[in-house]
Each structure stands twice: as C-alpha cells, then as structure tokens.
Amino acid sequence: MINKRNGWQVLAQTKKQGILDAIPQKWRMPNPLPPPSELRDCTGLYIQQYLTSREVEITEADAVSITAKTTVGAWSAVEVTEAFCHRAALAHQMVNCLHEIFFEEALRTARELDAYFATHKKPMGPLHGLPISLKDQFHVKGVETTMGYVGWIGTFEGKPDDPNARSFESELVKELRSLGAVLFCKTSVPTTLMAGETANNIIGYTWNPKNRHLSSGGSSGGEGALIALRGSPAGFGTDIGGSIRVPAAFNGIFGLRPSAGRLPYEGAANSMDGQNTILSVVGPMATTARSLKLLVKAVLQQEPWNHDPLVLELPWRSSVEEQIQNFTSGDHSQLTFAIMRHDEVVVPHPPIKRALHSIEEMLREKGHQVIDWCPPSHQIAHAIAKETFELDGGQDVHTHLASSGEPQLPQCFVAKTTHMKAAQIAALNIRKRRYQKTYLDYWNSTSKLTRNGRPVDAIICPTAPHAAVIPGCFRHVGYTSFVNVLDYTSVVIPVTHANEQIDQLENIGRGHDSNAHWEYDPLVYDGAPVGLQLIGRRLEEEKTLCLADYISNSLSEVSLAARTS
C-alpha cells in the first residue's frame, strides 16, 4: 500500500507512465514538441507529417463518411481503427489528452467486425467499424476509470476490491458495441469534472491543439482536443454546466448537449451523483453536425429506455427532421432565429462578437428573420446553477480527494461550503422551475415579433465570453449553464478563429466586466477556435441538430465563396 502523505505522487506517476507505455513503440514521437511559442497549432499539416496519406484520408473523414465506407465493406474496420489509434497516440503525446489506451483490444474488435462482415455480408450495425472515444466517466471492460482522481486508481469509483473494477460496462458502452462501434481510448477530464479547463494530478494539463498557449476546455477537454486533432472521429462527453459545449467550442468541433433523459447515463461514473436539481447529461462530440446526428440516431435505435430507467421512450422523430429540411430547402422565411449578443453578466471578447456578426449576416442573407434575444435575467440562472453545484458543500469531491491525499488544483477548485438541507434544496428547485416557466413564457412571446407568427426556432449565443481560454482564466460559465438550468438542447457550431489582425480590444465597448477585457490578448488568442451555441427547446434534439447542420453548411458556403471570389 502507498503511504498517503507522499504516496499519491507515486501512484499518479505510475499511472501516467502506464498510459504512455500503452502506446506501441512504432507510434512514439522521436522528440518532444517544440514550445508553443514556436509551434502554436499542432493540428492539420503538423500532425499529418507523422502519418501516411492513407491514414490522413481515413482520419480526416467524418463519422458519416467513414461509416458510409465501413458499413459496405469498402474500408476495413482494422484499417480504420489502426489509423485512428496511430493518430490518437500522436495526439496524446502532443496535448496530453488520454486517460486509457486500449488499442490492442480495439484491433481485436475490429478484426471480429471484419470477420462478421465477411461472413454475413452486412454490417453489425450503423456504426460498424467506427472508432469512438469516450470521456473517462464511462466504464469499459479491461481498463480503469479514474475520472482524474488519484484515489480511484486501482479501484472501482474509489471502492477498492470491487469486482466491478475493469469488468463492468456502462450502458452506453454496451450499446455502442451492439452498433458496431470500436472503442479504443478514454479521454482526460479535470478532477471533480466541475471545471472549464482539463487538468488533474494524474496526467497534468490537456492543451488546446489549435493554440497550445490555451486550454482545451472542460470538463470533456480530452475529447475536444483528441477530436480536434482527428485522433478520433467522434466521442461522447457529459455536460452539467457546459462540459461538452465548452471544449467543443474551444477546439473548433461540434458538440451536442441534449436534454436530460434522451441519452443513457446509466452505469457511468459521475461527480456528486444523485444530485438531481440539474442532471448531468451524455452527449456526442464530432467533427461535423451530421456526425452528431448519426450518433444520436444510432443510440436511439438501441431503445436505451429499455435499459436506462431515466431515458424517455422517444425514438428519433424523422417527421421533425423532414419538416426542418423542408424549411431549410424551401421558404426561408419559415425559420426565425434569435441572437443573444451579451448575457448582461460578462461581455464577450472581440472574436466572439465577430462570430455572432458573421452568423447573423449569413442568416439574413439567406432570408431568415433574425431578432434580438432579451430573456429573463441570466444572473438568476447563473445563481441557480452555482447553488446547485454546491449543494453538498463539497463533500463528494473532498471525500474522493482525501482518499489519496492529493491536493486540489486551482483550475478545479471546489470550496468546502455549507451543506444544504432538504427544505433549502426544495426552495432551490422551486426557484429553478419558476425560472424555467418565465423563460418558456418569454420564448412563446416572441411569436409577436416574428413575421411567420411562430415563436423563434432557435437561439444563437456565445458558448463562453472568450475563445479557448488562457490557463487559469476560465471564470464565467453562465453562457452555457443557463441551458442546463432550462434543460434545453444546445449544439455548438464552429464558426471562426480568433484573428489578431481583426479582433482588437478597442473594437468592443467597455462594460461592467473589465476583468474579462483585461484578459483578452489578441496575440495570445490568435488562432483559437470560436464556436457558438444553437439552442432549441427541451428535447428538441432532432430540430436543433438539423438546424446546426444547415447553418454550418451555410457558413462553409459563405467562406468558400469569400475565398473563391
């Protein structure tokens, strides 16, 4: 047994080394990366130099393109898996984004899938041969789940000698296997999960691959960084305050925060499990919006409501998908969007403002009506979320920290506060419900402002006041957490990148949040991705995903036109 006082470092170091050791020799990088001052962006051409052109072709295809090949036998599961394992190995060595590596097991699965296809002349399921990465909250047979806690090493969720260790699988994992997916790695999280950056005492800090000065976001930061490097075509994270959307936005990829009860959380590890004022939810992250749709449709095909008691019996509603497609391909006046430029708490940085402007311009040019979103105070939502996250006064987190004796990291700091009682929680739940009601009434009231007489179809707003953040400077989670309070559906769409030439501080008016302005530095931020949220009502996953696909395609057309004109 390890002595607590100094033992946690040994345990953490051994685990960290074990992760690196799981990378085959042939995929080890000969030299460490140059410092960020010399190499800001390690995506694209930089990482490609270590890959064959065939590996680049495979790994830069999105999940829809990949499954279009693997489900008809055009690409073998083994070749696809091997390419992503190679690229994920590089990604980890570049930005420190993996907690568990199980490439051998993945290749074994891939061989079985290829054999299945050879025998049956058909795929195992819609995700046949698709590698999928998982945030380190999901239990996968054969490997650990540490969730960044040193005290969880060698245990099952902190419980030593539990037979579930390395053998139990979360419900989502079982369903992905049935769908033909190939699991190959688990990705890094911040200790406690309650952070907008990813760092823990086991692997350290997960950096942003598009701008290595900056954070990959959190808490699904490992997913964000890995997918941005195309070390995985798609993965699953979780989101209780922004943990899917923040890393999606920071890394320039797509992410969906569905409403609670849509996708299965059953059997996954969690922080403050059992807190049910705001439920953490599972959602996909990927390189295209259509990939998110593919994953959601596939999981719903497995009828997760028959295996997770908290999932609602809501199959994918194709009728909604068709309706939105009619609107986007036909009369554009049928769709109205609302834009929230500022939550009246923290004013966004120049790159975010520019992204909002460009999406608005595109929508207006397409003939859509765009109105301003002037909702009930987001201060209220922010306070509700904050109180919810502190209900147990830090007891859960501090118990797990104490089990190894590891210290708290500043980025993931959870204070010891007052432990709330039932009547206080009930009062909080009532405040939350009243806020939801007021917000719903406001949304309905926009029918008076739209030309088609229907309430707005979706809201567009920042994911954070800044692009990928300078380490230690993540402060305001309010742009995402209000969605969790309302239990709305939100998709993050990559829109642009911070540009030191354009995004100057003097371009924004000063507000009451001078700190946020002070933290904006055009030079440091240059190249950081900017993603915006597209928000639909509760359980409107079909609608929101279809609109996200439409908007991102439209943005690509615009920028293509700009480049070619």
Added chain:
Amino acid sequence: MINKRNGWQVLAQTKKQGILDAIPQKWRMPNPLPPPSELRDCTGLYIQQYLTSREVEITEADAVSITAKTTVGAWSAVEVTEAFCHRAALAHQMVNCLHEIFFEEALRTARELDAYFATHKKPMGPLHGLPISLKDQFHVKGVETTMGYVGWIGTFEGKPDDPNARSFESELVKELRSLGAVLFCKTSVPTTLMAGETANNIIGYTWNPKNRHLSSGGSSGGEGALIALRGSPAGFGTDIGGSIRVPAAFNGIFGLRPSAGRLPYEGAANSMDGQNTILSVVGPMATTARSLKLLVKAVLQQEPWNHDPLVLELPWRSSVEEQIQNFTSGDHSQLTFAIMRHDEVVVPHPPIKRALHSIEEMLREKGHQVIDWCPPSHQIAHAIAKETFELDGGQDVHTHLASSGEPQLPQCFVAKTTHMKAAQIAALNIRKRRYQKTYLDYWNSTSKLTRNGRPVDAIICPTAPHAAVIPGCFRHVGYTSFVNVLDYTSVVIPVTHANEQIDQLENIGRGHDSNAHWEYDPLVYDGAPVGLQLIGRRLEEEKTLCLADYISNSLSEVSLAARTS
C-alpha cells in the same frame, strides 16, 4: 385577526359553514342522513330519490357520452351543469366531500358555452359543456385554495395579502377552460395530502358513499366520493404515493396515475413543493376508462409543454392506441399480463384476492397468457418512498399547521423527524435509480416466460391490501407507492365489491402481517368497492388506458353473462 390559541376553530367553522351556505336552498336536504348502520350505501337509488329522472339520465352518463351530446348541441351546457351542481350539492351533504362550491360561476360559464354554440354552430372544444371537479390543490379564480389547512383560509398558499388569492389560475385550469369544460367545485383533501383517508380541521371527515362505515381514501378522497355519487362525471387529482389510485379503488371508480411530465402541475399548490426525488403528478378520475382517455387526450391537445416547463412534448400517440386495439380485437395471444397477488409485505384481504382471481380468470378465458409477477423486493421501494416523504423532517407541514395553531389529525399525522442533507438525498436518489434499473431489468426478463417472446404488457396488482378502509386503519401504502418510485403508469379499474357471504377471513392463509388480518371484518366491509391496478411502464399512458378500457369492458361482459345465464 383571530387569536391563535382558540381562533382556528372559529376560522374553520366559518369556512365550513360558508361551504354549506353556497348550496342553494332548493338543493338542501330536508333531514340529515340516517346513520350508516341504517343506510350503508347512499349512491344509486338512494341519491336518485332527490333528482328528476332527467337529472339522473344526465348525471349517470359518463364523460364520453356527455360530450357526445354537448359537443353537438343535443344537450345544453346549462342543463348538464345544473344537474351536476344539484347532485354535487347532495353529495356534499351526504359524505362531506367539497371545499369550494361555485355553482353560480359554473352556470355563467355554461350559458356562455351555449351562446358560443348557438353563434358558431360548433363546440368550444372537445370538453364543451362537461362539468369537471378539481381536487383542492388547483387554483380557480374567485375561490380559495385551503388544501385543508386552516392557516390557508383567506390567504394564497398561506401567504396573507397576496394578490394571487382568488385571482390566479393553475395551468390545468386554464387548459380545461379552453377545452370547453365547466368548473363547478373543488373537492376535499386530508391535511398535508400525505394520507390514505380524507379528513381535515375545516370540513371534518369525507366518508365513503358506497359504505358509509368506511373511508373515501386519500388524498384525492373528495374527488373519489363525489364521482362515485355521480356528483361529477370526472375530475383531476394528484398522486405522489397513491393519492389518485387509493380513492379511485375505494370508491369504485377509475383513476390514472400518469408518469411525471405528462400532465401539467404548473401553478397548483402542493405539500413539500420542490421535493423532486419523487414528483407528485396530476391525473384524471372518472366513471369509465374511456373518460380518462378523453381527458388525457384533450389536455394533451392543449400542448401543455408550451406552458409547463416540466411537461414533456409527447402528444397523444394514436399509433400505440391502434396497436393495442389490434391486439385486443384480434389475436389475444399477443398480450401477456403479470399478476402480483401479494407484495411480500402485507397480504391482501379476501375481497382483494377474489378480485385478482376473477380478473385472472377472465384474461385466461380470453386467451391471454397470465404469468406471476415476482419482482425485486417491494420492501426496498416502500423504504425509498417513506424516506422521500420525510426528507424535510416535517418542516413544510408543521409550518403550515403552526400558522393557525390547528392540531394534527391522527389520520394525517406527520412526525417531526431528522431534516436530511444534500448528500443523504443524493444517496437516496441513487438507491432509487438502482431500484428502477433492477425493476426494469426484471420486467425485460419476462420475455423469456411469455409465449410471444415480448416482455409482459402490464402488471395487475392490488391498490391496497384492503377495500375502502375502516377509519384510522390505513397503514400500508406500499401497493401504490412502488409505482411512484418507479414512475410507472397505473390505472385503477373497479372490479367487484366486498361481500360478507363470500369473503371470509378463513379463506386466506395467515401470513406475517396479522394486524391486517385482524382489521378485516366481513360485516363492516360488505359492499365496499374493490379496484385493482393495471400498471404499464413509464409514460405508457396510451397503452395502459387502452388496456384498462378493454379489461373493464371484458369484466362487464363476464358479469353480464353471469347475471343472464
């Protein structure tokens, strides 16, 4: 202001007299009812003697028959409303079941509806001209909501000088008005709502009209008694542990406990509001299963999810209805039922056992497969429900009692217990989720036992271990509360009545629950209705209502055949 020490009696007495005074002179009963020893059952012929044959015709029609007439102008809303007001006035004088009487307002609404029909030649909505009663948790303009608390008299939910008093309306109330329903009275509840009998310090005890020795059940006991006397064709109650189903069973009527999130609770008063481990739900009660269906379909037509943030966007699923109709009209082997005869906690009394036997026999004769239900321990569910109801240590209830100084009634006793903290509530929520998962897995596992290879379609089980209970003897809520823990859908179907000739104590084997046996008295129970639960999975309201309709019709056929043969 009233002095607290002796003032609450004055306040309560004045309120009680005010309810009686709201009954027009012409509808007052000349003499009080004879004692129960001389007049056990005041339904049917007894109450009919005070009504015209036309009033009997109208009030003994079910909600479907009534709306079939009122929505085409065959019956006027005024005539229907007046008939029900008259019968409700008699009902209250017989069994003490109303908290608020607003017949004048109801007749004004009815006149408006008749005028609407005359002008537009079409009904206002699918419930045009249908009188609907409401449990005294729903706020209706013009009258109070006391929920049985003396301290709430003259206030809004206990808050004095609140502008919402007598002016605010609950969401369901608004929707019922839009659908053309006529609201005319609010029905009695036990103080605290957490009781299986209905009694409070304002109006006293609500008796069972089918057997006046016995309780009307609770907490929607006023609804149960009123509808059993046909003083209302249909109404709405709420259910957190059995509060719709217990009074439905005790009074021989139908009641639906839908899953949480199906029908709007928004803007209704509640006990321990904000407790969200087990949510109280709104559901209809009526004289036929098809009436429940009518009410649910009608409310869903109003798209309550656009006005109540906790309601799910789940319109009535006609496809499910059609599928069940195909099964019931076609190949009966397509439907399998499971019967739970005993929850391994309290053995049911002889009348309940006989009811289970007769439903089983009917199903087998129809060609359905019937299997035994041997679920995960219901002791666990019972403990989870009990702990949930005690989370705040009685704080909410005792605050409202203290506001007037009224004493606790033994039937509604809420102890002052330990006030639970967030971490304990989280642990309880995890236990609940695990129990739900184990139960779901068990339900799925029945596919191995059915001839059609599908899991059983529904469970049939007692609603309580006894028929309508002897006052003070309601103890075991476990037969209903496990449904709330699981968030399943449950419909109560009236099956038979206790019969002193057949239902003898020696007919049941002795178990470990000698108290319950001791409390069975064939003579006292004679004539008490027996209703059983038909339970479907979470949010399976369409399926469960259709099956309930089918089963109750089949039971009627059997008893008709028995009478005519």
